[in-house]
Amino acid sequence: MKTIKCISPIDGSVVVERPALSADAAAQTVARGKAAQKAWAARPLSERIALVMKGVENVGAMNDDIVPELARQMGRPVRYGGEFGGFNERAQHMAQIAEQALAPMVLEDSAAFKRYIAREAHGLVLVIAPWNYPFMTAINTVAPALIAGNSVMLKHASQTLLVGERLAQAFHAAGIPEDVFQNVVLDHDTTSDLIAARSFGFVNFTGSVGGGKAIERAAAGTFTGVGLELGGKDPGYVMEDADLDAAVDTLIDAAMFNSGQCCCGIERIYVVESLFDAFVEKAVKIVNGYKLGDPMNPETTLGPMAQARFADNVRAQTSEAVAAGATPLIDPALFPQDGGAYLMPQILVNVTHDMRVMREESFGPVVGIMPVKDDAEALALMNDSDYGLTASLWTADVARAEALGAQIETGTVFLNRADYLDPGLCWTGCKDTGRGGGLSIIGYHNLTRPKSYHLRKQQ
Template sequence: MTQTLKCISPIDGSVFVERPLLSMDRANAAVARAKAAQKEWASRPLQERIDLVMAGVAKVGEMNDVIVPELAKQMGRPVRYGGEFSGFNERASYMASIAKEALAPLNVEETDDFKRYIAREPYGLVLVVAPWNYPFMTAINTVAPALISGNAVLLKHASQTPLVGERMAEAFHAVGIPEDVFQNVFLGHDTTSALIAGKNFGFVNFTGSVGGGVAMEMAAAGTFTGIGLELGGKDPGYVMEDANLDAAVETLIDGAMFNSGQCCCGIERIYVAESLFDEFVNKAVEIVNGYKLGDPLDPETTLGPMAHVRFAQEVRDQTAEAIAAGAKPLIDPANFPEDDGGAYLMPQILVNVDHSMRVMRDESFGPVVGIMPVKDDAEAIALMNDSEFGLTASLWTNDIDRAEAIGHQLETGTVFMNRADYVDPGLCWTGCKNTGRGGGLSIIGYHNLTRPKSYHLKKAL
């Protein structure tokens, strides 16, 4: 009996997309085709691979008018924000621009006696397991450099956004990337684990939950398969007494609430210098009260439903527990009557919070943020580090030396100063602790998708 994947639209709870999952035999056949096609792909000139990938990216852009409402129906992001093509294109373009440098041999010696260098070799076949929250941008982080460096790619997308992989495959194949070199596949968890355990991939990149990352590592145990993991986050913002307050409030609250809080590096907790705390909170409340919760297909909507009812319920539970423990909610539910107890969830700001509350410790991944006053940098650093996660931290000050000094003490993958919730393709996208391991984008992203190969050539005896 064929198993199926179902995407339940958060707009109305209906089944929006249904696709059959590959059987183990068909999954193995897809792997075999990819491996057979990879060598010819890798033998093509680097510039040809770059041009084909960028042509595929442009073709995705041509589909944007169709993709944007599809995303709204699959995961709830309002159409007013126009989809993800800007970031999708930015990341792919940057990775294309540095490919020759990133993949160039490292020359050690070129003399009359010896030629010694370290080359970069593609792994062969890369599995990309992408999430639903930014489904195009997170996928392209790995897909573009993996293909450019000569790998074949199997893309397994989240069940909430099954059309994303189909659109990417449609675009890439239309411009001439061989169908077997880039395949969109629908796989169940057991089949995915079995493929990894069977040593079918040179590298696996997974973005998702901590539990999913554990499952990936367990499947790969003993196979020596390279794994890149971007897992949970509980990213903090810290507003110092010399910060530009208006810019800090606007950016941090947007970072907490955009996409209904469903951002990998979204702001989930904010620490504010005592002297600015009341003013910061008042401005934050004003911003949030200006949001409109509703149908993401309505251009006036600024806050759509969460991607799934169970995600919204987790945020409700964390918020209710915090309030029961003494936290004070500042957003009146009467301002957001569209909150239906299901996927549509109103935004909330909490004060009188502390780290005994799950809302300040566990990943919320929704439109709620706790704000605490702090007396100095030492207290802020201790609180920012008091987390099992370490993806990004956002520091707000006019003193770059101070920001760097604090950054050196933070357990995180990226330190922002006077910005937040942004993935810079020129920098390594990485994390520590339960956020995962490895790194994407930048030159390091290419190095993680290839293996070093040393050449020690003696010219004459």
Template sequence: MTIQCISPIDGSVYVTREVLLRTQADEAVARARLAQKKWAARPLSERIALVQAGVAAVGAMNDEIVPELAWQMGRPIRYGGEFGGFSERATYMAQIAQEALAPIEIEDSDAFRRVIKRVPHGLILVVAPWNYPFMTAINTVAPALIAGNAVMLKHASQTPLVGERMVAAFYAAGVPADVFQNVFLDHQTTSDLIASRAFEFVNFTGSVGGGRAMEAAASGTFTGLGLELGGKDPGYVMDDANLDAAVDTLIDGAMFNSGQCCCGIERIYVHESLFDAFVEKAVAIVNGYKLGNPLDPETTLGPMANVRFADAVRSQTAEAIAAGARAHIDPTDFPEDGGAYLMPQILTNVTHEMRVMREESFGPVVGIMPVKDDAEAIRLMNDSDFGLTASLWTQDTVRAEAIADKIDTGTVFMNRADYLDPGLCWTGCKDTGRGGGLSIIGYHNLTRPKSYHLKKV
């Protein structure tokens, strides 16, 4: 069986790879388990240095990686790939590793030594998505390896070259081959491996349906799971907001990467006193975009990663317009062929009865609604099955934090959006999933506590 990456640029088959048979997958797991013990026995400082060297080696490939990403998932080359965020996250996790993994000394007296150590789980499976395939993978790969785990990396079929690039770079930097492996697995083999307790921990970033499949496979195994699933992230522009900054950031958060961002802005609530001005400025920004081939340096909006993703957004948008939503972007300004190239759209006169305001869109469309006050905004922001991030726009930090306390979400931003701070825990609630990556908490989730109670005789 093979997997294929169909390029959104022209619909051609860009990459084909054979998936592992179950026996081959079992052999890869066995090699990883043997290698993990030796890896964990190395000094922490050595593991940190090797991971940092691997990250740098990925950076050295960036000129080749950027066009590869355009061919695989459609991001315009003008944005230069992902190495900035990739390096920022890995570097931060390397910097805090000694503190995050330090033993907790309870007592070291003539009578007792009592200490809690953090020890690696063992073998970790990282299932990474296609939308930010390097950055989402490194969130777990770097701290997992630093903590002494072995890692098997399975990327989405849309971005099969990413795992190969990462593993080649880390191997060239000195990380043993069996400690960090890239694998191509079909869904059934993945589920069967999880069900057979091949892994001590699984980190999955993807759809809600995919998360349910992971939970089903792990049922009864007590395998740890970290799940980042869907999102419908809101922005709220208050009456005292810096309007220009709010429009610039929120519309970029809604449209960048053709709307295919885990924490992208999918719905915006604006105080009624600023609503008309916000919409006018938002429309002007979007009308300045250039939809086209991502290999063209002038392109600001590339195709969606797959035709079916674009069709799903078209369906949501058309359904909303038929139900009374107003479309502000003229289709004649963004000619498309009905394939992966999808025009951006701003909708007003939307309601929460419309799918475009309730279901994840993951595309370049955003609905904007006026609100009377904070209470209405809070109610609407919480009226969602998802809870990843929310973006608040105000000059008043106290007001923002008070509102943040009432929002059901994993992260709350004030006067920014669509960013992942490696010093803070990346987490979600409701159908967005469970667990937490990055920060000290990320290390805690990738290790287990082990207590030592040593009586000195």
């Protein structure tokens, strides 16, 4: 029997170990989910909403246990209090817009005809969730999928195995049937085999580009709907009229928070030449004040990365950049805990797009900062990327930001903010960041399919 382990980045200990479902057991789980879905979809929308939101409330009641549990699993410091604020905000918004988003589009209801487009649940939805924000990323799809009348199988990352169990505990206690929401432990091969067997009406995956390609290969020829949020290399651009202090505070926090392991974290910054030196000076001062260490310690502001190999990848990108002429500005002596999964933060200047650290996803606490002459140069550099999730613009001129935003190859344009997911807007990306869209009304449309009714009334 194959087992899946969560190894703590704190000390390398095994946090939890669970057996992976066999092929037969996984197929039975799929069958139960499909069998339970029709009755769930037949319940009134208001009832489904109430049960999901009770489940969300139950998660909130567990937060005191969840916060240290998350620290042990993936290393986020306990001082930040977990994810329930964003988790609840997203679920609440999707509950509030559900009636409008799922309402039929009525074209005609006359004496002769009734014509409308309804939204119908896909059936069984597979959600493959990542470890970096394991509750918030999961709820993005789980809540609207259930509310829309789908049944859900949740496969969580091995690094956060206990998150799926927490969600199952919370939703089942709320009254959602066990076969309607199932937490599963699957290996990659079994997951691919299930997708290839057309087990699901829709698959949502958040993770690496390689993982997204594997999902697409498995789904090829099945015509299964797939939503993919993959890698990112999100840029920030600071213009001459920006609020410099706000720009530095926000962009550096967006680059370093959660040890840089944020889907829409800032990985490269372009600053107009006149503000470059001041920006860099302020950025270095902020990062020099961080405290790297045990995430269970309330004093810690920067915990370990989720795995040592992730930290090693960032170290390799950084050392290659320095060897090619980049200048590191953070003194390693300030971070003696550096080693293994514990990775000191770093700011690099004198960087170019010939360096991997400015092109490939880092997903760690390192950021390169480059001066630019004007909007045209900044735009060319921002678009010089295989990814497109978010871009953060800093200026007092909204029209200028909108004009630039129209030319940036990205899923979301931020003005004077960064690293935030607004559940009222579609969460989406382009290029190697993936396809599809979550949250907002569009999220509901992706989790349902249209069905047209053309009804001629008897005369």
